[in-house]
Amino acid sequence: MTTDLSPSTASGPAPKPPGRSPRALWHLGVNAIVVAWLGLFAAVATAHHFLPHASWLLVHILLLGAVTNAVVIWSGHFAASVLRLPESNRGAPAALRLACLNAGAVAVIGGMLIGRRNAVLIGGCLVAAAVTAHAVWLVRLLRRALPGRFSMTVRYYIAASALLPAGAALGVVMARGDLAGDLSDRLLIAHEMINLLGWVGLTVAGTLITLWPTMLRTRVADGAERAGRAALPVLLTGLAAAVAGALLAPPPLAAPGVAGYAAGLVVAGRPWLREARAKAPRSFAAWSVAAGCLWLAGSLTVLAGILVSTTSWTTVAERTSVLTAPLAAGWIAQVLLGALSFLVPVVLGGGPAAVRAATTGLERAWPARLAITNAALLLCVLPVPSMVRVVCSVLLLVMLLYFLVLLVLTVVRGTRKRRKAARGHADPVPAPAPARTEGPSAPHRVLGGVAFGLAVVMLAVAGGGAVDVRSLPLVGRSAATSADGVSEVEPTGRTTTVDVTIRDMRFSPSAVDVPAGDRLVIRLHNTGTDTHDLVLETGARTDRLSPGKRGTLDAGVVGRDLSGWCSVVGHRQMGMVFAVRVTGAEASDTAADRDGAGGTGSQDGSGTAHDHGGGTSRGTGESAAEAFDPMAEPTDGFTARDAELPPLTGGSSPTLHKRTFTVKEAEAEVAPGVRQTLWTFNGTAPGPVLRGRVGDIFEIILVNDGTIGHSVDFHAGALAPDRPMRTIQPGQSLTYRFTATRSGVWMYHCSTMPMSLHIANGMFGAVIIDPPDLPKVDREYVLVQSEFYLGRQNGTADADKVNAKEPDVVAFNGYANQYDHDPLTARTGERVRIWVLAAGPNAASAFHVVGGQFDTVYREGAYDLQPGGSERGGAQVLDLAPASGGFVETTFPEAGDYPFVTHVMTDAERGAHGVFRVR
Structure with a gap:
């Protein structure tokens, strides 16, 4: 080897004075950026249920934040090393490039979270500019250096850096959100191919030419440089064909490009196999990188199969979502952590003993960690129960946190030792220890660690299965018990x-x-x-x-x-x-x-019906219906759901509204002291209110984070229900795209059978499409009326009550009487528009404002009453059948409290009641 990547090169022929070298300080500082992004990834993964765009956020924090920084930092280090220009990858220009890159990453991620497309555009430009500057620097470095054996590695980095701006541009275009047809899906696949296989994949392939044998502590295989030179054009050609197929052709024509890219990896990787046979991996770094490469191989195989088996890019986009975890966590994250565990001790320096000590600290319990990571990840991508997938995801997060803790502790310990040495308080040099006959990688220790890791995963799977109520045993007599209930039947042997x-x-x-x-x-x-x-x-x-x-x-x-x-x-x-x-x-x-x-x-002895898959048996403790008191007050600090209608977005031309609806099971209070486990869209019942104009396009990504199958049906769109309204299982997603061709207040809901129960348990919401030329008013509110059929406290809806149409609670916007305690507001003389949807599933609504009269009534797409008519008529109620919607307008003549109810009075007494407070 001619590079300075090996720990053996960390010490020179003569001892250096204690203290951190400028080069080591530089690497400590810049790699702290990578660690910070990884820490943010861990924090977001912990709280992802409470964050918008959680899946997108996790992927981009890892790839755009941590991985892109690591690629820029370490490709600069490797390029300078193989070209024998070790001091050229530091200084103000490099720091400026990293500052620009991170500012851009923050702008892209922040802009998507708050819906600021201009911020996404600026951030994308900053990222592209930083990586382009990095590519220019690499070209200049290559021209300045003498010819070297492994200079082709730098060509991989230049090619990768040239591709990222193209991938960033596609991402910015998609962020506009106004793409029609399957163009958005095509751009998404092309964006992912360029960034993952180009920017990350080429960088990893180029780096492993020299890093892999260094990790194995063996010589580079003969012909490795020739294989690297031959593989690069194959990789680029395959990637170009795959991206061109994604943008211009049906999916099967993109599959040969993916196969060509995989062939390029085979060409480059054959020397790596010979090196591994010469000296087998014996460290966390090497095995982590090897495991990552296996996940990449499997993902490319699955991707090619998806492309060959469908003719729809929308279907490809949906199906490739299963590759997110294998590529991000299985391939990229494992390669990144393996590389960091090997390289950080090297750049910290301090001599061979210090490097070995740091490496030992980072590789603590590595066989168990690798076994847990890969076994848990495998279970996450297999069709296992939802709770098992959740537990395995937690194990993956714990493994990441454990690595970050080890990394920080290793750096802190090394820094303390250097400071002691600098002050003249170095620890006395111990006598040489006898040679160990078996190292930490002894076979029985490795196998023992792997067995321990697999045992941890098995216990986690057992625990996840135990949480799933389906796995709980039913109490009953043996099937062999005879009809008299005393003896057992004699087996026939048949x-x-x-x-x-x-x-x-x-x-x-x-x-x-x-x-x-x-x-x-x-x-x-x-x-x-x-x-x-x-x-x-x-x-x-x-x-x-x-x-x-x-x-x-x-x-x-x-x-x-x-x-x-x-x-x-x-x-x-x-x-x-x-x-x-x-x-x-x-x-x-x-x-x-x-x-x-x-x-x-x-029936059990108490006569209570049991549904062992959920329903009435899921709750514990008292009946929630017994806890419901219509006169009860909420606890201090209660805030009602915001009933103000969100304003229209976009201009006069058709606007694309892109939203992610995540199905979540959430415990929620539906009345004071009454709690139910609801099935929700985005954590609330009703789900988010959508608003648009006639001609607007809505693209909803439905993600099932629940424990059973769910779906969604948007009444606001007219399209064949076969595909978009299909039931998806836990962990799956689909894209539902429709055009709002007619105005009205439209319901959406889960359409999985039994539909009545899914709606009753919280899976409903409203889409408001404004009639053309709708006049502006002073205030707009939206009220969604629905019923609750209470099961046990913290349980799900009682399916028998739903079938019998016997609701316990009727509420506006998901909480009984909430606007009695936190009234809606208005001022005298203001025109107030109230949009109402009767979501059901069974009860109609007769919306009425006590003390008020309506001069405008719009119901199911048409005006029943408008102001200014010669008859000077008015209306007292907006009557709506289940799933119907409309709006009324009124002005309040004087200050005071104006109750509003459904005039189905028993339902009003069950909680469909509120107040307008007029000042």
Whole structure:
């Protein structure tokens, strides 16, 4: 090796005086930027449920913040090293480039968070300018240096730096939010390819030519430089073909470009395999980089498969979301952490002993850390229960935090030792220790660490599964118990196998006969469009099966009639019940006797119905309905939901409204002292209010962060429901795009069956499309009326009450009587417009303002009444059927409190009540 990347070069032939070298100080300072971005990433990952654009934010903090800074810093270091110009990568110009880069990154991320497109544009230009300046500096460096064996590494860096401005430009264009058709999806894929495979991928490939053998502490394989030179044009050609296909052609024509890029990596990587065979990896740094490369290989394979298997770029954009974690956490983050763990001790210097000590500190428990990271990440990308995915995500975050702590401690310890040495208080030099016969990488220690890491992941998976109520055992007698409930049936030794198909929320057949004493095996095939399972009262169950999947339930020896059902919340109430009928023995304790004609649930000694997939059994403690007091006051500090209608955005031309709707399960108070676990869009019920004009385009990215399948149906758009309104499973996302062609107050809601239960549990909201030439008014409010069918405290809605249309609470904007306690305001003489949506799911609304009269009534897209007519008519109520919307306008003649209600008076007494306070 001719570079200064190896720890052995950290010490010269003569000892240096204590103290940090300028070069080491420079690297400490600039790498602190990378660590700060990683720390911010960890903080945002911890709080991502409470932040807008959380997924976008996490990806860009990691890639635009931490990784881009690391690429600029370390490509400069490597370029100077391989060209033997070690002092050229520091100083004011380099600091200015980093300052410009970070200012741009902050502007891009901040601009997206607050919706300032100009800030995104300025930030993108700053990032592009910083990286372009870095590329120019690399070109000048290459021209100034003497020919070197590994100068092709610098050419990789120059090519990568030339590509990033193009990727940044695509990102800025997408941030405008007014792209039509599938252009936005094409630009997104091209943007990701350029930035990930070009900017990051070329930099990593060029660096590993020299860094990989250095990590292995072996010589560079013969032909490595030739392979590097040959691979670069292949990589660039493949990337160009893939990007051109994304911008100009259908997805299958972009797949050869991805394959060509992968071929370029194979050309460059063959020497790396020979180096690994010559000396196997024995450190965290080397294994972390190797694991990252494996994740890249798998991701490229999946990407090529996605491109080949579809003709829609919108579908490609949706499906490639599954590659975010493998590429960001599996490939890029692991390569970055591996490189930092190797390079930071080198640049800190202090001699071979100091480098070894720092390396040991950073590699503490590395086999377990690597096992936890990669096993947890693998589970995150597999179709596992949502709680298991959450627990594994926490493990990944803990591993990142652990590395950051080790990194900070290593730097602090090294700094303290140098300061002591500088003051003449250096620790006495210890006697040489006897040579160790087995290092920290001894095989049994590595295997033990890996086993420990896998055990941690297995315990986490078990814990996540235990949290999922589906995994809790049902209390019931054995299936082999005879009808008398005392003895067990004599096994016959035979097995009865039946095939059951799920069609349209029904089991077919819904009942099967089995001879007493036979073992029963049920083979279940889900041909429906939603996730289902089959649970028997004994606790035997299948896994939850997504559409098209199959499962097997082994009921064991059967001696009595059994009842079964689908445990997905609400599906049992929709009629997804199943019966096992025993023949050849008396079965007085029949499934029909226990389930009743409606099949609404098994009974325990107290007569309480149980739905073991959710529904009424999920809460604990007292009934929430018993805790509801219409006269109760909220706690101090209560603030009602803001009912002011958000203003229109955009100009007169059609505007593109881009929003992310994340399905979340959130505990919320719906009345004083009454709490429910709601299914929500973005954490609130009702969900966000959207507003636009006729002709505006709405692009909604639906992300399912819940534990069961959900969907969304926007009444404001007219389009075939097959794809955009489909149910997506936990961890999945879809893009719903529609054009508002007609004005009105439109409802949106979850359309997953049973629809009534999903709406009743919080999954609804309003889209307001202004009628053309709508006059301005002094104040605008929006009120969404809905019902709550209370289950247990902190539980979900009671599906039986929903079916019976027996609400406990009726509320405006999701909280009973909230505007009695925190009134809406107006002034005398002001014109006030009140938009109202009756979200249901079952109750109509008759909106009325006590003491007020309406001179304008707009309902379901048309005016019933407008001011200025010769008849001087007025209106007292805006009557709306479920899912209907409209608005009324009024002026308040004098100061005072004007109650508003639904004039379905029993519903008003259940909480659909508020006050206008007029001054």
